[in-house]
Amino acid sequence: MSRKKEARKIIFESEKEMPPVPMSLGSMLHNRTGAWRNIKPVIDLSKCIKCGICWKFCPDASIDIVDEWPQINYDYCKGCGLCAEECPQKCITMVEEEK
Amino acid sequence: MSKEKKMTTTITREEFMSPGHLACQGCGASLAMRLALKGLGQRTIVCIPACCWAVIDGPFPYSSLDVPIYHCAFETAASSASGVKAGLEILGDNETAVLAWAGDGGTYDIGLQALSGAAERNDDIIYACYDNEAYMNTGIQRSSATPFGAWTTTTPVKHYKKERKKDIIGIMAAHGIPYIATASVAYPEDMVKKFKKAREIRGTRFILIFAPCPAGWKSRPEDTIKLARLAVQTGYFPLIEIEKGEKWTLNLKLKERKPIAEYLKLQGRFRHLSEEEIAAIQQEVDERWAKTLQKCSL
Numbered sequence A: 001m002s003r004k005k006e007a008r009k010i011i012f013e014s015e016k017e018m019p020p021v022p023m024s025l026g027s028m029l030h031n032r033t034g035a036w037r038n039i040k041p042v043i044d045l046s047k048c049i050k051c052g053i054c055w056k057f058c059p060d061a062s063i064d065i066v067d068e069w070p071q072i073n074y075d076y077c078k079g080c081g082l083c084a085e086e087c088p089q090k091c092i093t094m095v096e097e098e099k
Numbered sequence B: 001m002s003k004e005k006k007m008t009t010t011i012t013r014e015e016f017m018s019p020g021h022l023a024c025q026g027c028g029a030s031l032a033m034r035l036a037l038k039g040l041g042q043r044t045i046v047c048i049p050a051c052c053w054a055v056i057d058g059p060f061p062y063s064s065l066d067v068p069i070y071h072c073a074f075e076t077a078a079s080s081a082s083g084v085k086a087g088l089e090i091l092g093d094n095e096t097a098v099l100a101w102a103g104d105g106g107t108y109d110i111g112l113q114a115l116s117g118a119a120e121r122n123d124d125i126i127y128a129c130y131d132n133e134a135y136m137n138t139g140i141q142r143s144s145a146t147p148f149g150a151w152t153t154t155t156p157v158k159h160y161k162k163e164r165k166k167d168i169i170g171i172m173a174a175h176g177i178p179y180i181a182t183a184s185v186a187y188p189e190d191m192v193k194k195f196k197k198a199r200e201i202r203g204t205r206f207i208l209i210f211a212p213c214p215a216g217w218k219s220r221p222e223d224t225i226k227l228a229r230l231a232v233q234t235g236y237f238p239l240i241e242i243e244k245g246e247k248w249t250l251n252l253k254l255k256e257r258k259p260i261a262e263y264l265k266l267q268g269r270f271r272h273l274s275e276e277e278i279a280a281i282q283q284e285v286d287e288r289w290a291k292t293l294q295k296c297s298l
Helices: A053-057 A082-086 B028-040 B052-056 B074-090 B105-109 B112-121 B168-174 B188-200 B221-233 B260-264 B275-295
Strands: A039-043 A063-066 A069-072 A092-096 B044-048 B069-071 B097-103 B126-131 B179-184 B205-210 B240-243 B247-250
Touching: A039 A069, A053 A063, A053 A082, A082 A092, A082 B221, B028 B052, B028 B097, B028 B126, B028 B188, B028 B205, B028 B221, B044 B074, B052 B097, B074 B097, B074 B105, B074 B112, B074 B126, B097 B105, B105 B112, B105 B126, B112 B168, B126 B188, B168 B179, B168 B205, B168 B240, B179 B188, B179 B221, B188 B205, B205 B221, B221 B260, B247 B275, B260 B275
Parallel strands: B044 B069, B044 B097, B097 B126, B126 B205, B179 B205
Antiparallel strands: A039 A092, A063 A069, B179 B240, B240 B247
16 A cells, blocks of 8 residues: 555755645655665575564565565665564574675 | 465554654564554544654655644644544544554653543543653653663663653553553554554543664664563563453463563663662562552452
8 A cells, every 4th residue: 555655755846836834745655764774684485484474563564465475675674683583484584785 | 385375464464654764773663653553544643742753754745654644742642633533523524533642751741731631521532652661752861651770861870760660551540531551562463453442432542552662772673572572471561451441451361470680681771780670670560460460350
């Protein structure tokens, strides 16, 4: 649902374009928080039992369910490591980000 | 593994919070909002006073929630929500739920009089407090939700907090409002269920959410869920429901409680505590647990 929104930056050309009161006109999807990350989670799908725990606990809502498999959205994953810690199968590993 | 097997999802798949928000890594509060909105659904208006969520949501002109948000002054979460609800009622909308979403500073300290007023009037709002036990947004200052022994920037290690945490559930129970509950981010099913239940009830509903804060508690971001779970398993934060201020229910009965030291040692803010002080905290937790059991008539 959230992903259907546009990840668009809003730029006002002049003051007249601005709304009379501060209000939200777009979503924060343009803010790709994946850049905050030092370590990234990688899922070994061969060991995955589809328990949904990683998806359930992601504070950034950046684990998607794609064709009934968990998939990490690296555009937004901040690399907190919660999914790797909570995974009962230990099939998520945190690996150093390449620079 | 068969390809047809569906992924187990014990809570609704619909998302009302988009990624890209400004919470720290491993934030308990952002997970709390995600789960709360899963329980409440699309027809919700959120009133947010000054707190972490006023920042997490994003700057003008953006928002990271798919529901309308009203940013209000620090002390007015409950009164703003009451006003929004009154406006909706005049428009003939009795369906939309109004959620006041405040931190522990905006609930235990600054917003207490507005909350007490709304509870006394029994205004038809849901008040959710996500408790991270200090003023985290402004830089980890002590609040009346900060527990005994904790380090904060205003209670440094030499003069750590000597007072105990305020019993907000007791205060709200004394108001006799229709529904009070505590929830923890480590138990998402329980939390979503409580928000769903709160939505069906009319009158002031109060939900206290335990939301660990890695930045303020000096814990590892990956330990957020572990800490929230330990808080429940040690009896430090019991999961309860109170209906009409009288009927107490304990949602998670524990046969054996874990020692509080297990919970404390994961956090840097308790690192300076001596064995005697940990024993004193254990004793306090034991006393509170016994009182909770007594109230739930167990």
